[in-house]
Amino acid sequence: MIENNKILEIKDLRVSYHTYAGEVKAVRGVSFELKKGEALAIVGESGCGKSVTAKAIMGLIKGPQGEIKADSKILYNGNNILNYNKKQWQEYKGGECAIIFQDALTALNPTMRVGKQIMENLTVHKHMNRKTAEKEAIEMLRKVGIPEPEKRAKQYPHQFSGGMRQRVMIAIAFACDPKILICDEPTTALDVTIQGQILDIIKKLQKEHETTVIMITHDLGVVANIAQKIAVMYSGIIVEQGSSRDIFYHPRHPYMWALIESVPRLNSNNKQVLASIPGIPPDLLNPPTGCPFSTRCNYCMQICKEKMPDCSEFENGHFAYCWLHHPLAPKIDMPDYKGDL
The missing domain is CATH 3.40.50.300 (P-loop containing nucleotide triphosphate hydrolases)
Structure with missing residues (x-):
């Protein structure tokens, strides 16, 4: 069985x-x-x-x-x-x-x-x-x-x-x-x-x-x-995983935030500038020791460059690897895309 x-x-x-x-x-x-x-x-x-x-x-x-x-x-x-x-x-x-x-x-x-x-x-x-x-x-x-x-x-x-x-x-x-x-x-x-x-x-x-x-x-x-489920990969690692609903409406990793922001909206005006993610992914011949997204992340801290973050678990099997969820990290407003997609 x-x-x-x-x-x-x-x-x-x-x-x-x-x-x-x-x-x-x-x-x-x-x-x-x-x-x-x-x-x-x-x-x-x-x-x-x-x-x-x-x-x-x-x-x-x-x-x-x-x-x-x-x-x-x-x-x-x-x-x-x-x-x-x-x-x-x-x-x-x-x-x-x-x-x-x-x-x-x-x-x-x-x-x-x-x-x-x-x-x-x-x-x-x-x-x-x-x-x-x-x-x-x-x-x-x-x-x-x-x-x-x-x-x-x-x-x-x-x-x-x-x-x-x-x-x-x-x-x-x-x-x-x-x-x-x-x-x-x-x-x-x-x-x-x-x-x-x-x-x-x-x-x-x-x-x-x-x-x-x-x-x-x-x-x-x-x-x-x-x-029904989504795994978000970056630089050979799954950085976030959860149900489709959680990943789309309540994403918990800056890379997923950037991906969602880069999707054109039907309700936007024609002159809106499309969002993009600056920089390039790291070289996998010499992978970074810290978070692989740190060089392109708007919320990067010193520890992000030095050490890979631990897994932060949320409800319904939703988890992400990001230092922003550490108790000592600066508090930021997590985006909520419900009704916006």
């Missing part, structure tokens, strides 16, 4: 890449857990470690360049997948855990018909014969809203639009009824109306299959639409 229905637990995940310039510490102690059917969004700017975290969960970190540190744990149904043998990995990848990449054109095989790419997954993981797999592949294309699925199944990826290719990726991912689905920026480079359609398809299939979803994105609009 899985404790508290937890399907996935990430404990102190540390991932490094060994380059000619040195060791890049891409993920530096990430921890979170998910129950069956929950949706978690991991948000943050480019290079913060979101996709590396997703690849580690999917088993796509390859040596000798990529290394998951020995004390890291990725528990699926209580078992550490980092100890899997070759046969267990084959069953897990694509069967138990699937991923939708942001660029469907490069993720799909350009020399193979779309229907056959779905069938391949079904024959490997569901052990279906060719006729049954073909029928199921057409049904999956119909489920994700592709018109004339019998005809489209015989076409190649280059004959599909960007939105349609992303639907094919969703069909491949959901074909084997995975328990965990990772969406790595699945709506990047799609126009707004198509983005909405893709997210609606993912939400619909997630509900039907009770799939646990991890959504990797830098778009806060996507987050609000799909996730």
